[in-house]
Amino acid sequence: NNKNFADCVHCTEIKNLHVLTCGAMPPNPSEILSSKKMKEFIACVREYYDYIFIDAPPIGIVTDAGIISTYSDGCVFVVGSKQCDVEMAKIAKQRLDDVKANIIGAVLNKFETEGSGYNYYNYYYQDESGRKGRNKKK
Template sequence: MFKKKSRELRSNGERPSLITLTRPSSVIAEQFRTIRTNINFSMIDNDLKTISVTSAGPGAGKSTISANLAVTFAQEGKKVLLIDTDLRKPTVHKTFHVPNRDGLTTLLTDRETEITDIVHHTETDNLYLITSGIIPPNPAELLGSNRMTQLIDGLEQIFDLVIFDLPPIVAVTDAQIISNKTDGTIFVINKGGADKEMVLKAKELLEKVNANILGAIFNRVEIEENHYYYTYYGEDK
């Protein structure tokens, strides 16, 4: 169904941000598998089909988290779609080395365009992408449109899990809009990069739209060599 673009996704050099692919036996890759397990357990009584990933401010690493979570869930056997919903500073196309001529904005503005015209099938089994497309002048209006709601409903019928890489929540309203439409939201906090007031403000903004906060990921924490996980799982050389 989504095979036509697979040739465009041949690896184009090392991708250090995708540690779950480049170093699958590393401590950090194992932590992503732990996060995957925690997410699965967080929604035992409900079918978790859509996840939003956001942060309080820029530079927290939420796009890297989104990409590695998508890889990790795909490795579990789920059919996963990662959507770059940051229509202001998109990065998914750079992370996976794919073109960004068309993407989410194309689907939202051109009703003749089908999902199959936009989706990229990556070299990782079960992992698919929709890039942002051209940066629009009205991101919030597009994401809050009925067309976006219909698109999410349609994607839930095709994929086991859809992950939305959102912009930071304090700066713009985009993250609030999509978090309200998804089953759960993950909040990324950068160690040393977000003060307590900003984090609390972000949490308040999510709660205002009744976002289901699954939990927070404390990012960029140094792991010492004598750490328990380092000893047990080892490091790639």
């Protein structure tokens, strides 16, 4: 099914926010994502939009996110609290590193603060060098 891009993109109630949904699941999504046609599509869309966000399934399950990251400017590593153990998160990050993905940030979502001992004003962190520190009250 060859449709025109303008016929497929959906305008939203938010000014200048357009959405392109995936449609029916193809039998070979990884092949489509890594195809020359997909790379050309992304290059074409870049001419019309300042920012393009591509939602991908978890890299630990399928390779789609790894493929998409090869032609993306950056990716955000999202981890669901209490849904992904530390080892699986490490494996997923390593897979992104293996394809030289530009990880520009990370999000921990579904985090529950009740009863967790987490306090916004008083928490510990560890930076990339391995040094531990403590954030002060802001």
